[in-house]
Each structure stands twice: as C-alpha cells, then as structure tokens.
Amino acid sequence: GAKGRIMGEVLDFTTTQPIPNLLVTAGGEQALTLADGTFLLEGLPIGTHNLVFYSLDGSYELYQQGAVVAADSTTPVSVQLSPAKLVTAIFTVKVPADTPADAPIRLAGNLYQLGNTYADLLGGVSSLATRMPQLGKLPDGRYMVTLSLPAGAYLEYKYTLGDGLWSSEVNSKGTFLLRQLIVPRSNLDEQDVVDAWHTET
Numbered sequence: 001g002a003k004g005r006i007m008g009e010v011l012d013f014t015t016t017q018p019i020p021n022l023l024v025t026a027g028g029e030q031a032l033t034l035a036d037g038t039f040l041l042e043g044l045p046i047g048t049h050n051l052v053f054y055s056l057d058g059s060y061e062l063y064q065q066g067a068v069v070a071a072d073s074t075t076p077v078s079v080q081l082s083p084a085k086l087v088t089a090i091f092t093v094k095v096p097a098d099t100p101a102d103a104p105i106r107l108a109g110n111l112y113q114l115g116n117t118y119a120d121l122l123g124g125v126s127s128l129a130t131r132m133p134q135l136g137k138l139p140d141g142r143y144m145v146t147l148s149l150p151a152g153a154y155l156e157y158k159y160t161l162g163d164g165l166w167s168s169e170v171n172s173k174g175t176f177l178l179r180q181l182i183v184p185r186s187n188l189d190e191q192d193v194v195d196a197w198h199t200e201t
Helices: none
Strands: 003-012 022-026 029-032 038-045 047-055 063-069 074-081 086-094 106-109 143-150 154-160 179-182 188-193
Touching: 003 022, 003 047, 003 063, 022 038, 029 038, 047 074, 063 074, 179 188
Parallel strands: 003 074, 086 188
Antiparallel strands: 003 038, 022 029, 022 047, 047 063, 086 143, 106 154, 154 179
C-alpha cells in the first residue's frame, strides 16, 4: 500500500535548544532524534498515527500526539518537551547469607539509569552488566545505591549478581522476580529483601 513519512524536530520547552537521543515512535517505526533534535520516520501507512516521544533517561516528560500521514507525502512536526522532575531514589536491599562477599550486586531495570532500556527483564537483558548501577555495602551487611530517577516513571527492576539473567533473584520455584513501582513525586526510599539467587535443589 501507499506509504508516507513524518519528519520533525524536538526542542526543550524552557531553553528552545534541540533535544538529541529521544526515542520517537509511530506506526511500528522508531527513530532517535539527532544532535540537532531532528528525526525521520519512513515507510508509515497512510492514516492517523499516535506519535510518541520518550526520553531514554527520563529527563523529559513522555509526550504523544496524533499525526496524519498521506500517501507519498512528508508530515512536518515540531514539538517542545518539558523537563521531567527528577527525584532522589535510594534502594537498600538485604541479601541471602550465601551471597559471595566479593560479588558485585547490581540493579537491573527498564530505565536508562538502570542500564536496560526496553528489555524484557523476565527473559533476560539486552545490555552489559557494567551499565547497571552497582550497590555499595553498608556496615550492617545490607547494600545500597542512590539514583536520580524521573518522577512518575513506571519502573521494573530486580537485583542481580550477573547481567540480569544469570545469578538474579528468584523465588523458590526458580522463577525470576521482577519488582514494579511508580517513581513518586517526592524522594524514594525503597527497602527490599532478596530471598535467593538460585533455586534450592
């Protein structure tokens, strides 16, 4: 069938400066904005599409609008996004007694700050473990990390000794655990407990 395209630019609402590295999606197509804030989505079916702008690190609020695509035509779009409010998020976790003393405990999640944007955490990960924040050990034996996260963001996360797939927290049936929360508009202090890193045999 006939196809069209959407071409546009994304600017910061407060500074009018271009915003690079935003994920832009519509009609099953996606692109990242360039250094000058521009983007191009090619090969879109004709009709009205939901155009979504998503900041990978959460520094801008999620934005969406409709865009009409005509056959063999370019639909121009100009968008200004508002910076998101960032809050301090503290994650403290108690780990099993059999946790190796020198093992790096990391936080894997679906936000850029957690190293794992748009991955299916139940089935593993798509990024290097080194991109995931490592927790520091407290005097009482627990571990802690402090992050800056966007208020209102939907967060999926889990604790891991590896890359989010290997040596990650599981329940007694050997099923991966996946924690979920909405980042509040005030500072977050999350207290967690890892029951096990592996299934008991």
